[in-house]
Amino acid sequence: MNWWARAGWVALAAYVVYAASRLDFTWARFMVGLDNGARFLARMFPPVIAQPDSLLKGLTESLEIAVLASFIGILISLPVGLAASRNLMPVWVTWPARAVIAICRSFHPVIVAIVFVKAVGFGALAGILALAVASVGFIGKLFAEAIEEISLKQVEAVRATGAPFMSVVAYGVMPQVFSRFIGFCTYQLDSNLRNSTMVGIVGAGGIGGTLFSAFQRFDYDFVCAILLSIIGLIMLGEVLAQWVRGVFLDRTRVQDE
């Protein structure tokens, strides 16, 4: 084993050296890059809000995209996630649901956004749809996994009272997974907010478009202002997520004795 391990390390080292040489990575280039980088940073500071209207519009649009995409995504992932849970549903229901979730998860949101821009045109709608798909993939999968971990005894007891299926879900399943579900939703809200700043680069609305065009105009001090405002937006999103958690989770929190 020892010989094999050593041979493996040597092979790995050889590959790293070889790959690095393919990448055109020279010391000279690194030095020039550092110099360029310093000049670039200098041009970014101090940040200047060159087009306040454009900036504000971009930020609000990103926020709207994130909130709407999360809302639509959550609404869809409730039934899809439920349909995908193998302990509650027969195979002919879980297979299509799990396939849908897998497809939604396969592609990076930007790729999906490109597709939607082609389909519905430039603008926020494409961004909303793309992020809704991403939401269904994420929340749907985790929701289904959470449902598969519940205690079926509670479900059995509710079934034994003669409750219809939706009531069994409402009383036997949801109480057991609700707090985790809210956790997934707030995480996805945050993720959508971050992604919503990016889908604009491919034309799907939001601050990404403003950022990209500022970049292409070499308006680097405006770029810096936009980047800082994105940080502010994400922090706002964090506060929003905490508020949502506070609203929904407080009453189910276990009291400390």
Added chain:
Amino acid sequence: MSTSLSVRSLVKEYVRGKRVLDGVSLEIAGTGLTAIIGPSGTGKSTLVRCINRLVQPTSGEIHFEGRDLVRLDRGELRLARRHIGMVFQEYNLVERLTVIENLLSGRLGYVSPFKAWMRRYPQADIDRAFELLDAVGLASFANTRADALSGGQRQRVGIARALMQEPKLLLADEPTSSLDPRTSVEIMTLISELCTRHGIPALVNMHDVELARRFAGRIVGMAAGKIVFDGPPAGLDDDVLKTIYGGANWLQ
């Protein structure tokens, strides 16, 4: 005395060829408490669970309220289950809901899913819930979360939930097996009294013979998937117990 439940030649095989229930026939008439006793694995729990089809029988008939439960489709079974209350060994309460919500879940068969979700139950149901809460001695616990209760308290809620259905039959699958001896007596007393008061026959599966002798008006002894004794507690002498449980040492 009308017959509430008629089980005929019930067979259950979990694995093909190995019969857990081997042609069990049983009639429940009147309103008393019937105890099913027998060693572990002999099919007591399977028998009780076949009645409300939490377990699907392999063959046989179960007549209840004029219909054969084994033949019912999903919709009809759901309606029939409303009239059969069940108490479980591990209480099976919805832990994150409050006591009163658990009680009201007994009425889920009668209320639309939307109203149930919004917690809009008819006033009669809410009044009945508080009455039953009082009857089981948990009047001040209405808004306590179920997972904050002790085992005995949870089982009381379980009994109240089953009675909320206004059932024509109460099934209990080892209701005291997870409880200490004193609480077991309290729970059996509660089941016995409430069922007598509301005129509901009870079929209780238990492994404590003394408890069965004390509370049951009729005892059904099972061994190897068949009924080997069916009669009053007085008829339960040592020979019968040996037939049911086998071996002599445990009787000392």
